[in-house]
Amino acid sequence: MTSAPPLPYLEGYSPAVQARVRELLAQDQLGPYLASRYGEAHKVRNDKALFLAAVELKDRFMRNTAPLNKVLYDSKLQLLSHALGTLTAVSRVQGSRLKASREIRVASVFRDAPAAFLKMILVHELAHLKEREHNKAFYQLCTHMEPDYFQLEFDLRLYLTHREASAAAGVATGG
Secondary structure, eight states: OOOOOOOGGGTTSOHHHHHHHHHHHHTTOHHHHHHHHOOOBOOOOSHHHHHHHHHHHHHHHOTTSOOOOEEEEETTOOGGGTOSEEEEEEEEEETTEEEEEEEEEEEGGGGSSBHHHHHHHHHHHHHTTTOOSSSHHHHHHHHHHOTTHHHHHHHHHHHHHHHHHHHHHHHHTTO
């Protein structure tokens, strides 16, 4: 008996959910399902456009938080270590003052992902401006900015699973 392939993006989900995802993968139905729900691409192709998209979201929902200094795509973020995006605050001494710089880095895979998934990542990282931990207040803020946050997070995991399975199938078939 062969063991089922691991689904690293869905580890925390029930065996029934994982079995259903494996079934959709085996039937080659996961890609069409995601395309039917999230066919809309985004136009946020460079770091400047990403910065403007993040600032627009921040200004709409979180006007009273500290400004962002930089938002960019980062090809070094590793998806399997659960780094889809990061928020860092770097403090530097400038004369007699302490200056903080806030940077959001988004995994470059989202440059080509559906628009809804990029927005979900930005919402997640912006929520960290107010809430450092993944607690109830953090997720309430995420759903305030994006009411479908939890569904998008799950479907993003499906998207990453499909992407990985497609890449593995391409390697296996020599494609």
